[in-house]
Amino acid sequence: VHANVRRNWLVDGDTRWMNGVAAAMGWEGPLPAPFARHSGRKFELREGTIALHPGCKPDWPWKKWHAFDELAAMLNDVVVIGLPADLENSRTWFKRAFRWPPHVRNYAGQLGLADTAALLSQCAALVSNDSGLMHLAAALGVPTLGIFGITSPERELMAVERMKPISKGLSCEPACRQQRWGRTDCERHLECLRTLSAA
Numbered sequence: 001v002h003a004n005v006r007r008n009w010l011v012d013g014d015t016r017w018m019n020g021v022a023a024a025m026g027w028e029g030p031l032p033a034p035f036a037r038h039s040g041r042k043f044e045l046r047e048g049t050i051a052l053h054p055g056c057k058p059d060w061p062w063k064k065w066h067a068f069d070e071l072a073a074m075l076n077d078v079v080v081i082g083l084p085a086d087l088e089n090s091r092t093w094f095k096r097a098f099r100w101p102p103h104v105r106n107y108a109g110q111l112g113l114a115d116t117a118a119l120l121s122q123c124a125a126l127v128s129n130d131s132g133l134m135h136l137a138a139a140l141g142v143p144t145l146g147i148f149g150i151t152s153p154e155r156e157l158m159a160v161e162r163m164k165p166i167s168k169g170l171s172c173e174p175a176c177r178q179q180r181w182g183r184t185d186c187e188r189h190l191e192c193l194r195t196l197s198a199a
Contacts, residue, residue, distance in 0.1 A: 011181070034158055046076075052081070052126070053082050053126060053127075062093060066092070076103070081133060082108045082133060116133065130153075142162065168193070
């Protein structure tokens, strides 16, 4: 039996823990690449369509980025994915509803997981808060850009080339991300997210 030691998992995250378990069981070398299956449903998306996932765990609203609608306005073809709760921003630091441009196709709350995976597989890329759907897109082989504030990308990202962290790159970020996991604020009150524009 191999169980994670919570204090180590809080620092290292899932991927490093799984690598450690595999090594303890005799696995040598890197783990196989992550993968996911989808339903096969066709969505007739235009080439170059970008998916946006503006959600995360409902009780972690401090992880949400405010400029998904601003980014959508800069892109030609956009789909929004996730659950209806992913569009609920009343508990976030920015406390406003997203104002989607008319060309956005909003699938939030309309698809199950297998159909969401199918939709993602037909997109050119996903831009997402740190979330499960971010990991799903990367496992499907979709170029994935994850928005990170005080949460550590080193802890959360899978080690795949197509998964890239996006952050403001403030000088305080490296030290901030070494602090305890699960914080909801920092000394600069999420300046890393507040100042990250769509541009």
